[in-house]
Amino acid sequence: MRGRVFDLFKRKKESEEKIEQGLTKTRQGFFGQIASLFEMDEITDDLWDDLEALLIQADLGVETTLEVVERTRSRVYSERIKKIEAAEAVLKEELVRILRLVGSGAGEPPQLAKPLHVILVTGVNGVGKTTSIAKLASYYKELGYRVVLGAGDTFRAAGVEQLKIWGERVGVPVVSHQTGADPGAVTFDAVQAALAREADVLILDTAGRLHTKYNLMEELKKLRRVVQRLVPDGPQEVLLVMDATTGQNGLLQARHFTEAVQVTGVMLAKLDGTAKGGIVFAIARDLGLPVQYVGTGEKLGDLAEFDPEGFVDALFE
Amino acid sequence: MFDNLSDRLRLVFNKLSGKGKLTEEDVDIALREVRQALLEADVNYKVTKEFMARVRERAIGAEVLQSLTPAQQVIKIVNEELIHLLGDGEAKLQFANTPPTVIMMVGLQGSGKTTTTAKLALLLRKQGHRPLLVAADTYRPAAVDQLETLGKQLGIPVYSEGTKANPVDIAAHALKRAHEVAHTVVILDTAGRLHINEEMMGELSRMKERISPNEILLVADAMTGQDAVRAAGEFNQKLGLTGLILTKLDGDARGGAALSIRSVTGVPVKYVGVGEKADALETFHPDRLASRILGMGDMLTLIEKAQVEFDEKRAKEMEKKVRSATFNLEDFLEQLQQVKKMGPLDQILEMIPGLGSAMRAQKATVSDNELKRIEAIIRSMTPLERTSPDIIKGSRRRRIADGSGTSVQDVNMLLNQFKQMQNLMRKMSRGRIPKNIAGMMNPF
Ligand SMILES: Nc1nc2c(ncn2[C@@H]2O[C@H](COP(=O)(O)OP(=O)(O)OP(=O)(O)O)[C@@H](O)[C@H]2O)c(=O)[nH]1
Numbered sequence: 143m144r145g146r147v148f149d150l151f152k153r154k155k156e157s158e159e160k161i162e163q164g165l166t167k168t169r170q171g172f173f174g175q176i177a178s179l180f181e182m183d184e185i186t187d188d189l190w191d192d193l194e195a196l197l198i199q200a201d202l203g204v205e206t207t208l209e210v211v212e213r214t215r216s217r218v219y220s221e222r223i224k225k226i227e228a229a230e231a232v233l234k235e236e237l238v239r240i241l242r243l244v245g246s247g248a249g250e251p252p253q254l255a256k257p258l259h260v261i262l263v264t265g266v267n268g269v270g271k272t273t274s275i276a277k278l279a280s281y282y283k284e285l286g287y288r289v290v291l292g293a294g295d296t297f298r299a300a301g302v303e304q305l306k307i308w309g310e311r312v313g314v315p316v317v318s319h320q321t322g323a324d325p326g327a328v329t330f331d332a333v334q335a336a337l338a339r340e341a342d343v344l345i346l347d348t349a350g351r352l353h354t355k356y357n358l359m360e361e362l363k364k365l366r367r368v369v370q371r372l373v374p375d376g377p378q379e380v381l382l383v384m385d386a387t388t389g390q391n392g393l394l395q396a397r398h399f400t401e402a403v404q405v406t407g408v409m410l411a412k413l414d415g416t417a418k419g420g421i422v423f424a425i426a427r428d429l430g431l432p433v434q435y436v437g438t439g440e441k442l443g444d445l446a447e448f449d450p451e452g453f454v455d456a457l458f459e
Numbered sequence: 460m461f462d463n464l465s466d467r468l469r470l471v472f473n474k475l476s477g478k479g480k481l482t483e484e485d486v487d488i489a490l491r492e493v494r495q496a497l498l499e500a501d502v503n504y505k506v507t508k509e510f511m512a513r514v515r516e517r518a519i520g521a522e523v524l525q526s527l528t529p530a531q532q533v534i535k536i537v538n539e540e541l542i543h544l545l546g547d548g549e550a551k552l553q554f555a556n557t558p559p560t561v562i563m564m565v566g567l568q569g570s571g572k573t574t575t576t577a578k579l580a581l582l583l584r585k586q587g588h589r590p591l592l593v594a595a596d597t598y599r600p601a602a603v604d605q606l607e608t609l610g611k612q613l614g615i616p617v618y619s620e621g622t623k624a625n626p627v628d629i630a631a632h633a634l635k636r637a638h639e640v641a642h643t644v645v646i647l648d649t650a651g652r653l654h655i656n657e658e659m660m661g662e663l664s665r666m667k668e669r670i671s672p673n674e675i676l677l678v679a680d681a682m683t684g685q686d687a688v689r690a691a692g693e694f695n696q697k698l699g700l701t702g703l704i705l706t707k708l709d710g711d712a713r714g715g716a717a718l719s720i721r722s723v724t725g726v727p728v729k730y731v732g733v734g735e736k737a738d739a740l741e742t743f744h745p746d747r748l749a750s751r752i753l754g755m756g757d758m759l760t761l762i763e764k765a766q767v768e769f770d771e772k773r774a775k776e777m778e779k780k781v782r783s784a785t786f787n788l789e790d791f792l793e794q795l796q797q798v799k800k801m802g803p804l805d806q807i808l809e810m811i812p813g814l815g816s817a818m819r820a821q822k823a824t825v826s827d828n829e830l831k832r833i834e835a836i837i838r839s840m841t842p843l844e845r846t847s848p849d850i851i852k853g854s855r856r857r858r859i860a861d862g863s864g865t866s867v868q869d870v871n872m873l874l875n876q877f878k879q880m881q882n883l884m885r886k887m888s889r890g891r892i893p894k895n896i897a898g899m900m901n902p903f
């Protein structure tokens with residue numbers, strides 16, 4: 143069964159549709175839109191300004207935007223490109239290149255480790271951690287894996303109950319303590335229980351925390367060490383869940399969480415809204431962190447593998 | 460990312476100062492820095508554009524061109540315009556003439572509605588109101604449970620009908636209950652939803668029709684990016700918002716979304732959320748958010764906190780000691796206690812302009828744990844040792860280390876650093892104030 147794990151995105155087609163549905167409310171050609179705006183079919187200086195405006199409004203940030211525009215412009219001039227469509231292709235290439243920088247395996251989750259694959263899920267408050275965990279659990283379960291969840295958010299009122307309800311819906315066991323209990327103790331119990339049950343995957347929920355809170359980040363580091371007491375090479379995945387509506391603060395989030403617990407990938411939730419999630423370009427470029435999954439709704443099936451081309455296309459088509 | 464706008468502007472104008480009189484073009488170069496600062500703070504692109512046009516109009520006037528300190532003048536103008544746009548002064552809640560006052564909390568998923576609902580109830584109860592909370596989010600798993608738990612913790616009643624009932628009916632029934640039991644305020648927690656979800660937005664419109672709320676407050680995350688205008692615009696168009704609550708401002712997001720939302724909806728920010736605890740809801744101060752958006756720290760909050768926590772008379776005495784360089788370890792211990800009362804150290808340091816990022820850059824770790832260690836070391840000293848640390852030699856160091864559960868190295872480090880600090884104070888007392896505040900604030 144190992145190695146085939148990532149055929150698991152059999153649902154990819156359907157999911158891709160969802161991303162596009164989610165992303166493109168206006169499906170006019172992006173460059174076409176600008177071109178018609180200025181009634182031009184040739185590349186002029188206005189184009190670069192409009193391009194800048196569009197990328198900034200997609201939350202790419204000033205620095206990344208300027209870099210992308212500059213690279214596109216210099217290629218358009220040095221390659222003597224005259225047609226709008228050709229320039230559009232260059233732009234997309236440049237954008238995809240940033241997302242691909244993080245390695246050819248970008249977007250592909252690692253193979254499941256033996257004896258237990260532990261996924262630690264973290265992020266700031268309210269981004270969609272618990273819901274994403276439910277989606278991941280359902281996804282691994284459908285592939286035939288035995289999944290256990292650990293209710294590590296013992297802080298937020300009803301955080302434990304929320305995960306338990308999801309566990310019931312998915313049909314996977316949830317290891318929990320009471321609200322207010324030590325998250326380290328729950329985590330330890332969850333790892334132990336998953337090992338005892340010979341589960342394949344353990345997904346650990348954590349309380350939402352701002353990356354600026356020293357004590358809470360220390361607590362997160364401790365959770366990682368707790369896992370390692372029983373699974374020395376764990377957690378094999380540390381997923382940072384990020385809300386697609388997040389602006390420039392997203393880069394700081396990614397940086398701090400990565401420094402604390404070596405994040406292995408980003409899960410970009412809430413991509414079914416109108417926000418574009420452009421901060422992931424800066425995250426990929428500056429931190430080399432790949433986006434692994436996207437969340438496209440509140441139901442269990444609203445999860446898709448991240449596909450750089452699709453993501454860029456959906457931004458601009 | 461940029462650090463401090465005022466430093467950057469000073470740099471720009473310093474470069475320009477060589478060539479004599481300032482021109483409009485010079486100002487434009489400086490304004491580009493301002494524009495970038497706003498965009499990096501997540502102020503919407505179009506909002507930034509309009510804002511910059513207004514700023515430019517003022518900046519190319521005599522105020523800046525003839526000023527000896529053009530950088531400061533630009534900051535002043537930008538700051539004034541920001542405060543103006545964010546709303547001069549405080550915006551209060553509208554209370555009903557005949558109670559109960561009905562408040563609907565709305566917003567996107569995960570913005571912090573449930574927590575904020577509870578916080579607002581607590582705040583209003585402190586002001587003498589009798590709030591009723593209403594669990595009208597029947598969608599998100601355990602949302603009802605969450606509000607009920609918070610209500611129980613705070614001793615504030617919660618009206619709920621579980622998750623099977625219709626939220627609009629729940630709201631209407633809750634209102635009836637409020638009348639019966641003489642609640643003066645009803646606060647409704649609604650489910651998070653996307654502004655483009657017609658069905659879910661329709662539910663809110665119907666709820667509004669049924670219960671005619673006095674306030675419809677949009678709860679928005681301070682970390683929101685460019686899309687804030689779109690989401691807030693739709694909520695406003697469909698519901699007619701009356702105010703905004705900006706949450707999660709205890710992090711390091713600059714909160715430019717508030718400016719975007721304000722300019723697209725025209726509604727004022729009424730409160731800000733500054734922590735996960737139930738009392739972490741504060742009234743909104745436009746001036747503070749303005750300097751935060753510009754990346755100039757949150758000095759006013761810090762000063763206010765310091766004023767609340769420090770006994771003024773003691774503070775004066777301390778200052779005298781520092782000036783006369785007679786400040787000893789005993790005094791230092793006392794100051795540590797004071798600082799601790801202000802809240803977690805990392806949060807305090809974040810509020811000082813430039814310091815938060817400077818420390819992050821140096822990977823400097825002034826943690827609460829370290830404070831505890833320093834405290835333990837000083838506590839293991841005799842009174843004489845605290846006032847005259849010079850007498851602490853070999854065997855005393857060993858004893859102090861053992862007593863405080865630290866190592867001799869830790870003790871040495873503390874003593875060395877304290878000595879440096881004393882030297883610094885001596886210099887200061889002779890009138891030479893060191894430029895590097897970070898170095899002074901971070902002796903350990
Ligand atoms: N539209 C949409 N909503 C989502 C998505 N993922 C999560 N949500 C919603 O976002 C809200 C917050 O989700 P949670 O999973 O509770 O977020 P969390 O990060 O666990 O929150 P805390 O534990 O409180 O920090 C819920 O209302 C979810 O239904 C998504 O992909 N799209």
Ligand SMILES: [Mg+2]
Nearest residue numbers: 271272295301
């Ligand atoms: Mg959660």
